[in-house]
Amino acid sequence: MLTYTLKRLLMAVPTLLIVITISFFLMRIAPGGPFDGERQLPPEIEANLKAAYHLDEPLPQQYLRYMGNLLQGDFGPSFKYKDFSVTELIAQGFPVSLEIGGLAILLALLVGLPLGVVAALRRNSGLDYAVMGVALAGIAVPNFVIAPILALVFGVLLAWLPAGGWNGGALPNLILPVIALSIQQIAYIARMMRASMIEVLGSHYIRTARAKGLSERQVIWRHAIRPALLPVTSYLGPAIAGIITGSVVIEQIFGIPGIGRYFVQAALNRDYTLVMGTVVFYGALIVLMNLLVDLFYSALDPQIRYDD
Amino acid sequence: MLRHSHTRLATTLLSSLSLASLALATPAQADTLNIGVMGELASFDTSQVSGGVWESQILMDVYEGLLKENPEGEVMPGMATDWDISEDGRTYTFHLREGAKWSDGAPVTAEDFVFGWQHLLDPASASKYAYLLYPIKNAEAVNTGDRPLDALGVESLDDGKTLKVTLDAPTPYFLQLLTHYTAYPVPKHAVEKYGKQWVKMDNIVTNGAFTPVEWVSQSRISVEKNPDYYEADEVELDGVNYFNTEDRNAAISRFRAGELDIVRDYPSSRYQWLEDNLPEATHLSPMLGSYYYVLNTREGRPTADKRVREALNLVARRKVLSEQIMAGSFKDAYSLVPPGTSHYDVQRMDGVDGDYQERLARAKQLIEEAGYGPDNPLHLQLRYNTSDEHKKIAIALAAMWKPLGVDVEMTNAEATVHYQTIQQGDFDIARAGWIADYNDAENFLTLLRSGVGNNYGGYANPEYDALLAQAATVRDLDEREALLEKAENVALDDYALVPLLYYVTRNLVNPDISGWQDNAEDDHPSRWVTFTE
Numbered sequence: 001m002l003t004y005t006l007k008r009l010l011m012a013v014p015t016l017l018i019v020i021t022i023s024f025f026l027m028r029i030a031p032g033g034p035f036d037g038e039r040q041l042p043p044e045i046e047a048n049l050k051a052a053y054h055l056d057e058p059l060p061q062q063y064l065r066y067m068g069n070l071l072q073g074d075f076g077p078s079f080k081y082k083d084f085s086v087t088e089l090i091a092q093g094f095p096v097s098l099e100i101g102g103l104a105i106l107l108a109l110l111v112g113l114p115l116g117v118v119a120a121l122r123r124n125s126g127l128d129y130a131v132m133g134v135a136l137a138g139i140a141v142p143n144f145v146i147a148p149i150l151a152l153v154f155g156v157l158l159a160w161l162p163a164g165g166w167n168g169g170a171l172p173n174l175i176l177p178v179i180a181l182s183i184q185q186i187a188y189i190a191r192m193m194r195a196s197m198i199e200v201l202g203s204h205y206i207r208t209a210r211a212k213g214l215s216e217r218q219v220i221w222r223h224a225i226r227p228a229l230l231p232v233t234s235y236l237g238p239a240i241a242g243i244i245t246g247s248v249v250i251e252q253i254f255g256i257p258g259i260g261r262y263f264v265q266a267a268l269n270r271d272y273t274l275v276m277g278t279v280v281f282y283g284a285l286i287v288l289m290n291l292l293v294d295l296f297y298s299a300l301d302p303q304i305r306y307d308d
Numbered sequence: 309m310l311r312h313s314h315t316r317l318a319t320t321l322l323s324s325l326s327l328a329s330l331a332l333a334t335p336a337q338a339d340t341l342n343i344g345v346m347g348e349l350a351s352f353d354t355s356q357v358s359g360g361v362w363e364s365q366i367l368m369d370v371y372e373g374l375l376k377e378n379p380e381g382e383v384m385p386g387m388a389t390d391w392d393i394s395e396d397g398r399t400y401t402f403h404l405r406e407g408a409k410w411s412d413g414a415p416v417t418a419e420d421f422v423f424g425w426q427h428l429l430d431p432a433s434a435s436k437y438a439y440l441l442y443p444i445k446n447a448e449a450v451n452t453g454d455r456p457l458d459a460l461g462v463e464s465l466d467d468g469k470t471l472k473v474t475l476d477a478p479t480p481y482f483l484q485l486l487t488h489y490t491a492y493p494v495p496k497h498a499v500e501k502y503g504k505q506w507v508k509m510d511n512i513v514t515n516g517a518f519t520p521v522e523w524v525s526q527s528r529i530s531v532e533k534n535p536d537y538y539e540a541d542e543v544e545l546d547g548v549n550y551f552n553t554e555d556r557n558a559a560i561s562r563f564r565a566g567e568l569d570i571v572r573d574y575p576s577s578r579y580q581w582l583e584d585n586l587p588e589a590t591h592l593s594p595m596l597g598s599y600y601y602v603l604n605t606r607e608g609r610p611t612a613d614k615r616v617r618e619a620l621n622l623v624a625r626r627k628v629l630s631e632q633i634m635a636g637s638f639k640d641a642y643s644l645v646p647p648g649t650s651h652y653d654v655q656r657m658d659g660v661d662g663d664y665q666e667r668l669a670r671a672k673q674l675i676e677e678a679g680y681g682p683d684n685p686l687h688l689q690l691r692y693n694t695s696d697e698h699k700k701i702a703i704a705l706a707a708m709w710k711p712l713g714v715d716v717e718m719t720n721a722e723a724t725v726h727y728q729t730i731q732q733g734d735f736d737i738a739r740a741g742w743i744a745d746y747n748d749a750e751n752f753l754t755l756l757r758s759g760v761g762n763n764y765g766g767y768a769n770p771e772y773d774a775l776l777a778q779a780a781t782v783r784d785l786d787e788r789e790a791l792l793e794k795a796e797n798v799a800l801d802d803y804a805l806v807p808l809l810y811y812v813t814r815n816l817v818n819p820d821i822s823g824w825q826d827n828a829e830d831d832h833p834s835r836w837v838t839f840t841e
Contacts, residue, residue: 032724035436040731040761042439044431044452052434080358082351083507084525092525148557156564163565164558165551166527252555255562257527270724 001298005291012287016280020070023279024063027272034079034270053079066276075280076273080266086277090259093246094281097258099169101244103178105236108185113232115186116193117225123198131190138187147180147253164255177254181247185239192232200228226300233300237293241285245278339546341821341834344553344562344571348526352507352514354489355428355435361743361830362572364489366550369834370514370531371492374402374421374471375483379836381827383487387416387515388471397478397783398445402471409536410495411519417468420515424494426450426457440490440745443479478783480651481748487831488746517543517835526552544823544838563589563816570824570832571816576637576697579814588819593826594648596744597811598641598752601690601705601737602730602765603804610686611736611765615678617803619671620737621660623708624806633704634697638809645752645796646810648828651789652749657800657807668711675712686714692739693726701808702739730764738764743811747829749792750779756799767804 035041035049050056054065069076075086084092119131154176155163167173200206201224209223246260259278266274298304345362354371357363368377376386388402408416425444428435431453442448445461461474475482485491495506495513502511512520517539518531532547534540551568553559559571560578564586574582574590582590603611603620610616626640643655659667680686690706692698699720706716716737721729730738742762744751754760757776758768775795782788799805813830823836 032722032728036724036728036731040727041436042761044448045434045436045438048431048434048451048453049436052432080350081348081525082353082356083523089525148561151558151561156561159565163561163567164553165562165567166524251526253558255527255551255553255555255558257524261526268722268724 001295005295008291008294012284012291015287016283019283020067020276020280021063023276024066025059027267027270027275028059028062030270032270034272036270070276070280075277078266078274079271080269080274081271086273089262089274090277090281093257093259093262094244096166096169096256097246097251097260098244100174100177100181100250100256100258101240101246103174104181104185105240105243107178107182108189111182112186112189113193115190117197117220117228119190119194120197120201121220128194132194135187135190138183139191141183142249143180143184143247144249144253146183147177147250150176150180151253164253166254166256173254177250177256180254181243181250185243188235188239189232192235193228196231197224197228200224229300230297233293233296237289238286241282241289245282245285339544339839341545341548341570341837341839342568343548343550343834344559344568345550346552346554346556346559346573348552349529349550352512352520354424354492354494355430355433355438357489358436362550362552364831365572366529366531367489367492368487368516368831369518369548370516370520370534371489372516373488373491373493374486377487377829377831377833379823379825379827379832381825381829381831383483386487387421387493391483397480398475400473400475400482402473404469404471405538408515408538410498410513410515411534411536412498412513413536414495414497414513415468416493416515418464418471419468420493420496421471421491422460422462422464423496423499424492425462426460427494427499428490429460430457435490437490437745440485440488443475443477443482443485445474445476447476477780480783480785480788481746481750484650484748485746517833518545518548521547528552539835543835545834548834560816563818568816569818569821574814574816576634576814579637580635582816586816589816591815591817591826592637592812594639594646594828595811595813595830596646596648596747596828597742598644598646598807599638599701599739599741599809599811600641600644601806601808602735602740603767603806604733604736604738604765605768605804606733606766609736610678610680610688613678614803615674616680616686617806619674619678619712620709620714621657621803621806622667622671622674623664623712624660624705624808625664625708626661626808628708629701629704630809633700634809637814638812641807641810643796643800643807644755644805645749645792646744646828648747649744649749649752650747651785653789653793655793655796655800657803671712675714680713682713686712687717688714688736689717689719690737690739691719691721691726691730691735693723694720698739705808731761733764733766737806740764741811744829749789749796750776753792753795753799756804765805767799767802769798769802769804772798772802 035046054062077085078089081089115131119128122128151163154161161172161175165173206219206224209219246258248260248264251258251260262274262278266278345365347360347362349363349366350356350358354367372386374386374388375383378384387405387408389405391400391402393400404418410416425441427433429438429441429447429451431451438451446455446459449455450457450460463472465472498506498513505511509520509523517534517537519534520531522530529550530547533543556573556575560574562568563571603617605612630638630640642657642660645652647654675686690702692702702718709716742752742755753776755762756767757763758773772795775791779788779791813826817824820840821837822840823838824832
């Protein structure tokens, strides 16, 4: 298992290198630069800016400079948020995104999994249709619709919770964003769990278990749920990486200082260093989450073993 | 988290997670003002600021220049109590305020201004807005690196109690310019002590009514009253929180929930609703800004033909745009320089607001004379930067031009790409806007000066350039005004652009606040604000 893990981590290095390299050049190919805006700068000032950020050097040299700094753990200064380095921005924003995203995933599992199981057990019943109907609505309604409605209803009309703001992560400030972020995930997880549960319940070993005279409860808890979790688990890897790196929509609507907005804004601002920082960070997280998922597989399915 | 600038990621994650879960709601303070601003400050180093309205709001609260603004946006003495201007209008001598201090108690001296302005113009600072100080002698040469920093025309005299500024030419708006953040002082002693890290929350010192204490990136900047401010006794607020509320609709919700006292913008589409539901809080007032369409006058473009430009202008129905399309949240414009500009009368493009049928008939005739017709329809490429507002206006104009047989091809792109494309001249018509950097007509008229970067349409008229050049040398304000007005008329007679709308300021302000006034600069120092409750 350890050898396997190390091997996977080693394999991640070339993957990340390729991701970084492609992103670096794609970003430079995109039309417009970090200093293009409504007001065109006098040429001398633009020259000063380019020199200050080494953008006047040939592209391969910039690339080597970037990779050199990266190896020393230096993501460089942000082009746009000048009082912060990219490392500081990620270090400040990630814990917030992790907290909101982690809670949202937890909520999604706590609600989504039971709903899926119940729907599968009561297949084609009114309950099943109700759960799946709501889940479909949850998937179809984007969170930029749900979030303002939540803020309006609970923040403005009922005034039970803050309509926005972070307030150092105080509980009342967490509730609405976590719910808004989890609704879609609840829906996905419930639908996926239902489908995979139905498939498992139709399999031979469940029939065998029942034939052995096990109680329905034992059949479901001991033999059906574990294998039914496999598809959800593989979905969770990238989903968790996506959610804990923040959501630009939720962050902007609730005014949350996470890193989700950097993904969008850095690209729009052509904030090269911040774009690269988020790409490297997100890439590494995806690799890590996928590895964790694969390791978790072996816990769920005895057929999967990573011994060499 | 700012306080640990170089902690390793892992430890930071752990500590802030536990901090985040432990932190409770900070107790509500009645005298803390909560302002929703529409973006993130780029830096507390004023040479690094990117030009957003929200940045001026924060910076004017924590710093103070030689002059400052009152609630109406008029200039008044700040760090300088009085000043002398030489006969030729090229030398300004400012007498600095006795007892003016930085927030660490150190005195504010003329040295801090010399240092700050040199820092702004230093090529190594790569400041975007350095050109605003180009009226100062040798400023441009310093900024391009042709002259050393100390060649700049500023001098500290009498042990730092007097600041002497020499200009290249008389600049009527110079005093107004000194309220802009590019002209703020920089605490020389703090920079010498901390280097680039002087802007960090632990190190920063400021000389305004407030001083920064906390910055949660992308969420909130908090400032506290500066006890060392010379008029600290008169500052009513204990502090100000600036919340980054880029989502303008969410900002409205937070205002209605009482979480924000002031919101510095709202979507134009919400104006009617706000006016109906929150009439006392909804502010809308003229602003020094113009929304216009650039016409590409370069050779080979259909819009190089003056007849085409006139026709497009004749049938653009500004009132429909302002009142119906934009629901009253813009004012219809017939000129480039907006109303409210000091020492300037609003000019008016000829014939664009008479009887519509007559205008249409004349426009059709012009298009025909220009050689376009059913066999040879006029095809124009219209570019705008992606936004709902710009899209609505573009669609409306395309419809207004349709009766002329004009076939408009619309292309939109995100702002970065939009401006890069139109700077290269690849368009016939392009959306643009200009918000004044300082209250002076010249700031707008420069947009049509030949060879200037922001002159996207490549308009070039020697008579226009000559009038502007002449105005730059005239000291008498009335004479200068006449020259500038004449220049604008030259451009308007040439139909050099399609003026469409004047910007307005849109703010939501808690009715329990006093000391907050609508003004054309949209500058509202928190120093004057009090809660009346």
